[in-house]
Amino acid sequence: MDAALQTQLRDIADEYLRDAGGSHQLEHTLRVLGNAMALAAYYPDIDHDVLEAAAWLHDVGRGQRNHAEVSARIATERLPALGFSPERAALAVSAIADHRFSAGRIPASQEGKILQDADRLDALGAIGIARAFSFEGSREFYDLADPFAEGRTPDDSRYTVDHFYAKLLRLPETLHTPEARQMAQRRAEFMRIYLHELATEIGVPYPAREDR
Helix, strand or coil, rough: CCCHHHHHHHHHHHHHCCCCCCCCHHHHHHHHHHHHHHHHHCCCCHHHHHHHHHHHHHCCCCCCCCCCHHHHHHHHHHHHHHHHHHHHHHHHHHHHCCCCCCCCCCCCCHHHHHHHHHHHHHCHHHHHHHHHHHCCCCCCCCCCCCCCCCCCCCCCCCCHHHHHHHHHHHHCCCCCCCCHHHHHHHHHHHHHHHHHHHHHHHCCCHHHCCCC
């Protein structure tokens, strides 16, 4: 993608994300873009410009009830003016619409699969830990009686540490590309190291169960 088009896409992303809160500001978009481009290097036959455009615009609807659908609508409006043909714009829009974790969609295109993988990778590793604890809400740190949800169903609406078990450590198995899964496993292992250290610091044994 040429520098002028990159600048235009970044300007659009910044326009919508300038006042975004929490962990989905422009910094998140830049990390997802970096993940997507790193994965795209393994797939020379995909449309790299479509993937890059989708990465830039995937969260521009943040703050709305279904941000992926809103982001897709914004991309539908903006991409033709940037020189994307109807077919290539539709491919980017589809990838954006399908990326959201909670929607449970499996993208139809390889570009969409890579975008979804790139977005989920940003919830893992050191950044994932930081994001978990910057959640826009009033979650408690952990359950004093059962910090690692050994004897109960993880409740990440109430406890931040539970979010690791309810979602984050399960993400690697949801990824589509082997390259992303390899990256995800390494990042998830870093998160487990953190949780082991947390157990030491709060004076409880870390669970020995395999899903921990």
